[in-house]
Amino acid sequence: MKLILLSGGSGKRLWPLSNDARSKQFLRILDGPGGLKESMVERVWRQLGETGLQRSSYIAAGKAQEEMIRVHAGLSVPLIIEPERRDTFPAIALSAVYLYSVAGVSLDEVVTILPVDPYVEDAFFHKITELEQVIHDSGCDMALMGVKPTFPSEKYGYIVPETGEPKLIINAAGDVTEAEASDAETGDARSYQLVRRFTEKPREEAAAELMQRGALWNCGVFAFKLGYLINLLIEKRIPIQYDELVNQYSTLVKTSFDYEVVERAKQVAVLPFDGCWKDLGTWNTLTEEMGTAELGEHITTELATDTHVINELGIPITILGIKNAIIAASPDGILVSDKASSPRIKEVLKNRDKRPMYEERRWGYYIVLDYLKYPDGSEVMTKRVCLDKGKNFSYHYHNNRCEVWTILSGEGEMMLDDQLRTVKAGDIINIPLGSRHCLLARTPMEMIEVMRGTQLVEEESVRLEADWKDIMQYCMI
Amino acid sequence: MKLILLSGGSGKRLWPLSNDARSKQFLRILDGPGGLKESMVERVWRQLGETGLQRSSYIAAGKAQEEMIRVHAGLSVPLIIEPERRDTFPAIALSAVYLYSVAGVSLDEVVTILPVDPYVEDAFFHKITELEQVIHDSGCDMALMGVKPTFPSEKYGYIVPETGEPKLIINAAGDVTEAEASDAETGDARSYQLVRRFTEKPREEAAAELMQRGALWNCGVFAFKLGYLINLLIEKRIPIQYDELVNQYSTLVKTSFDYEVVERAKQVAVLPFDGCWKDLGTWNTLTEEMGTAELGEHITTELATDTHVINELGIPITILGIKNAIIAASPDGILVSDKASSPRIKEVLKNRDKRPMYEERRWGYYIVLDYLKYPDGSEVMTKRVCLDKGKNFSYHYHNNRCEVWTILSGEGEMMLDDQLRTVKAGDIINIPLGSRHCLLARTPMEMIEVMRGTQLVEEESVRLEADWKDIMQYCMI
Numbered sequence: 001m002k003l004i005l006l007s008g009g010s011g012k013r014l015w016p017l018s019n020d021a022r023s024k025q026f027l028r029i030l031d032g033p034g035g036l037k038e039s040m041v042e043r044v045w046r047q048l049g050e051t052g053l054q055r056s057s058y059i060a061a062g063k064a065q066e067e068m069i070r071v072h073a074g075l076s077v078p079l080i081i082e083p084e085r086r087d088t089f090p091a092i093a094l095s096a097v098y099l100y101s102v103a104g105v106s107l108d109e110v111v112t113i114l115p116v117d118p119y120v121e122d123a124f125f126h127k128i129t130e131l132e133q134v135i136h137d138s139g140c141d142m143a144l145m146g147v148k149p150t151f152p153s154e155k156y157g158y159i160v161p162e163t164g165e166p167k168l169i170i171n172a173a174g175d176v177t178e179a180e181a182s183d184a185e186t187g188d189a190r191s192y193q194l195v196r197r198f199t200e201k202p203r204e205e206a207a208a209e210l211m212q213r214g215a216l217w218n219c220g221v222f223a224f225k226l227g228y229l230i231n232l233l234i235e236k237r238i239p240i241q242y243d244e245l246v247n248q249y250s251t252l253v254k255t256s257f258d259y260e261v262v263e264r265a266k267q268v269a270v271l272p273f274d275g276c277w278k279d280l281g282t283w284n285t286l287t288e289e290m291g292t293a294e295l296g297e298h299i300t301t302e303l304a305t306d307t308h309v310i311n312e313l314g315i316p317i318t319i320l321g322i323k324n325a326i327i328a329a330s331p332d333g334i335l336v337s338d339k340a341s342s343p344r345i346k347e348v349l350k351n352r353d354k355r356p357m358y359e360e361r362r363w364g365y366y367i368v369l370d371y372l373k374y375p376d377g378s379e380v381m382t383k384r385v386c387l388d389k390g391k392n393f394s395y396h397y398h399n400n401r402c403e404v405w406t407i408l409s410g411e412g413e414m415m416l417d418d419q420l421r422t423v424k425a426g427d428i429i430n431i432p433l434g435s436r437h438c439l440l441a442r443t444p445m446e447m448i449e450v451m452r453g454t455q456l457v458e459e460e461s462v463r464l465e466a467d468w469k470d471i472m473q474y475c476m477i
Numbered sequence: 478m479k480l481i482l483l484s485g486g487s488g489k490r491l492w493p494l495s496n497d498a499r500s501k502q503f504l505r506i507l508d509g510p511g512g513l514k515e516s517m518v519e520r521v522w523r524q525l526g527e528t529g530l531q532r533s534s535y536i537a538a539g540k541a542q543e544e545m546i547r548v549h550a551g552l553s554v555p556l557i558i559e560p561e562r563r564d565t566f567p568a569i570a571l572s573a574v575y576l577y578s579v580a581g582v583s584l585d586e587v588v589t590i591l592p593v594d595p596y597v598e599d600a601f602f603h604k605i606t607e608l609e610q611v612i613h614d615s616g617c618d619m620a621l622m623g624v625k626p627t628f629p630s631e632k633y634g635y636i637v638p639e640t641g642e643p644k645l646i647i648n649a650a651g652d653v654t655e656a657e658a659s660d661a662e663t664g665d666a667r668s669y670q671l672v673r674r675f676t677e678k679p680r681e682e683a684a685a686e687l688m689q690r691g692a693l694w695n696c697g698v699f700a701f702k703l704g705y706l707i708n709l710l711i712e713k714r715i716p717i718q719y720d721e722l723v724n725q726y727s728t729l730v731k732t733s734f735d736y737e738v739v740e741r742a743k744q745v746a747v748l749p750f751d752g753c754w755k756d757l758g759t760w761n762t763l764t765e766e767m768g769t770a771e772l773g774e775h776i777t778t779e780l781a782t783d784t785h786v787i788n789e790l791g792i793p794i795t796i797l798g799i800k801n802a803i804i805a806a807s808p809d810g811i812l813v814s815d816k817a818s819s820p821r822i823k824e825v826l827k828n829r830d831k832r833p834m835y836e837e838r839r840w841g842y843y844i845v846l847d848y849l850k851y852p853d854g855s856e857v858m859t860k861r862v863c864l865d866k867g868k869n870f871s872y873h874y875h876n877n878r879c880e881v882w883t884i885l886s887g888e889g890e891m892m893l894d895d896q897l898r899t900v901k902a903g904d905i906i907n908i909p910l911g912s913r914h915c916l917l918a919r920t921p922m923e924m925i926e927v928m929r930g931t932q933l934v935e936e937e938s939v940r941l942e943a944d945w946k947d948i949m950q951y952c953m954i
Contacts, residue, residue, distance in 0.1 A: 015795070016792075016795075300826075302818070302825055303818055314847065314848065315493075315809065315810050315811065315834065316810040316811070317811045317813070318493075318810060318811070318813070318814070318825060318826065319813050320812075320814035320815065320818040321817065321818030322802065322813055322814065325799065325813075327813055329811060332792065333775075333792050333793040333794065333795060334790075334792065334793070334794045334806060334811060335794075335795050335797070336794070336796050336799055336804055336813050337796070337798060338797065340798065341780055341797040341798030342797060344779065344797055344798075348779055367847075369859060370791065370846050370925070371791065372923070380885045380923075380925075382846060382859065384849075384859070404883045404905050406881045406927040406929075408849065408929065425929075426879075426929065430905055446857075448847070448859050448927045450885075452885065452902075452903065
């Protein structure tokens with residue numbers, strides 16, 4: 001069986017810690033082994049390792065997340081990069097085509113799709129391995145995992161199984177018996193049910209009724225034979241060769257896999273999971289799984305009951321007598337919310353599109369310290385940039401800005417317009433508009449970068465296709 | 478009559494907006510005329526102007542506040558500068574000696590002391606002018622203003638008048654009659670009472686009883702004949718020549734004027750004031766007088782009832798469903814407090830001594846954007862510095878740090894080690910350790926300053942005794 005982990009999300013729901021460059025799955029705020037904090041991606045990738053599934057797993061993600069996923073799941077993580085964000089159906093189609101035409105996976109092999117960030121116990125992943133057998137045993141097009149609800153949530157989709165009539169439980173030999181139906185109720189590992197229908201986000205009373213009828217939460221885990229989806233793509237005249245599909249990716253319909261595939265499948269099985277599963281998608285659910293109420297430095301709390309504080313800023317936060325609240329501060333902003341209201345953050349911020357003020361990158365990270373826009377349209381952005389040892393910026397230049405770097409610590413090699421030089425703490429480097437430059441850190445380096453120009457928020461630098469070794473050789477000549 | 482306004486305060490109670498360099502009286506958060514925001518100092522100084530008292534007024538303040546007071550009350554405000562902070566008795570003694578030996582004020586003239594920051598209506602200042610007559614009429618050593626309490630506060634000191642026996646009301650001719658006692662009760666402008674005793678911060682029940690007995694709040698307004706205090710200083714062998722007292726200032730006992738003088742005076746009169754008076758010393762009292770619930774940029778509030786937000790940071794604040802709270806953010810820190818708990822801030826922060834991250838100065842202001850301390854003890858501080866048009870830094874050098882300036886906007890003249898040059902937006906200026914330098918802004922200027930060295934937080938620059946004109950002339954030669 002192959003596993004495809006979908007890494008999505010624009011990150012508004014956990015603002016201001018998440019942003020367009022750092023979705024919630026990359027926040028290091030969960031308690032990991034050895035007292036270290038880990039992100040959702042780190043946690044799931046670790047669990048996949050512990051349950052022996054990591055070597056069969058791929059992560060599908062947008063281009064913008066590539067660097068972050070490598071930081072959190074390792075440089076060698078197998079990635080399927082979506083050319084652009086287009087919802088789950090295109091992402092899963094691309095993944096299937098990749099497995100088929102690039103990785104050479106057999107059409108008979110079962111593929112399981114899951115989100116990259118469920119908060120679950122290891123048993124969840126053991127259960128996932130059973131989906132393969134469910135597909136083979138049931139002869140269904142598709143097998144889903146259904147989480148046994150613990151309360152009548154209005155946030156989730158429900159999978160309604162066939163009930164009120166004899167349960168269609170099929171044993172390994174293919175016999176259908178009523179006797180074995182009781183296995184499903186006693187929680188036998190191989191028990192599954194057929195799906196009657198799906199219900200999206202019901203009101204609380206309806207959800208309570210669904211629970212009584214044995215409905216399960218849809219946790220976004222779908223298994224199918226690779227051949228099933230490839231055939232479906234052929235029917236839809238979607239290319240099944242990877243390069244071709246990448247080229248046509250922008251023409252795929254923006255729709256969910258649930259809607260486009262699952263709900264239209266002839267017969268779907270569901271495997272109930274009766275264990276810990278949480279969607280840590282909002283501050284109130286996430287703080288339940290934070291081991292400590294305070295994360296970050298310079299936090300003083302007094303009479304603050306059940307209040308969680310996360311401080312990623314360098315300045316102190318003092319909390320006096322605030323109950324049941326979440327206070328989160330990052331270079332992107334400050335959130336002060338009572339826990340019950342915190343799910344509204346996405347809606348409140350839906351029209352705000354601000355540049356991320358903090359980004360983790362392949363080479364390290366940067367924080368925006370200050371941003372100014374003058375009446376004449378010229379802009380200034382001041383950043384602190386941290387480059388890890390042995391890492392380098394790409395060779396690039398800017399059409400719209402000049403930069404001044406003051407090196408604070410460390411040393412490295414810099415190339416500026418074909419001139420190689422050593423730079424170290426105390427050096428001031430003036431990079432005029434259009435100058436090609438890059439930097440390799442021999443030791444960890446920090447610098448203050450003052451950018452002056454226009455469109456500092458929107459415009460990308462122009463990357464030159466050359467890697468560090470080429471440049472070094474070029475300069476050595 | 479002369480007025481001495483005492484400007485005190487270290488500024489912890491309105492943290493993080495107030496700091497050691499910007500006490501609460503300098504926060505521009507009150508609604509002023511013409512829709513502009515004004516500080517407590519600006520408001521009181523304006524009211525003194527409107528009531529005709531400004532030209533008889535002096536402000537006594539510590540050296541650290543000199544620049545700020547000139548920014549808020551005008552460059553020509555008469556100042557009495559305390560060489561160091563030593564409580565109210567030394568400050569008032571210095572002020573009296575200044576009036577006597579420098580300003581040549583007659584020993585028969587009445588001097589009235591008041592805080593620089595009471596939040597009052599103009600009637601308060603009209604009432605103050607009556608203190609002169611009370612001193613003359615009553616023959617008392619001292620006349621105080623007493624505010625009629627509106628609730629049994631535990632925070633204030635109470636002035637308990639003589640009651641339960643015939644009131645000693647003395648008319649202009651010096652006759653004591655019971656008939657005129659009724660004037661005191663009908664609120665006649667010239668009515669005053671004699672003081673029986675003082676009670677500091679009583680418990681609520683005791684305060685309620687004091688109110689019933691006609692006790693008044695001590696609002697820190699004391700009037701006396703200059704000669705009375707000068708004689709007292711002579712008795713205490715305290716110098717009555719200004720220069721001499723300045724030299725011996727550090728030997729004066731650190732004690733309050735209430736304790737050292739008022740409570741030991743033979744006979745004290747009190748003039749009741751039955752009008753609006755507020756001590757805006759804590760967030761919960763101050764927010765009552767803020768016209769708007771939101772001050773600053775980038776604030777989003779939803780379901781936040783009776784919550785006040787002040788944002789001096791460049792990053793957005795979002796508030797969801799927080800009631801009756803004060804949220805204040807500045808480069809010094811972030812406070813999230815329910816209003817009832819907000820007076821505790823001073824106590825909670827009492828051991829925290831952090832460098833102010835924002836300072837208004839004679840020449841403009843600066844904001845600390847970033848501060849780092851490396852394991853080897855070296856430090857980096859990054860500031861944005863704004864210099865007003867026509868203003869200049871003093872000529873100075875640093876023994877412990879070098880600086881890199883990136884000029885962002887404007888232009889000016891700079892002197893660096895006896896070399897004069899013009900600097901403008903885009904210039905990068907490297908100021909090595911020990912280099913003498915100053916800058917004069919021809920237009921408003923902004924720059925990013927990166928300081929590298931040690932003791933960046935504590936150490937002052939070394940100021941050279943030269944003003945800009947001298948330097949220009951020196952360089953022109």
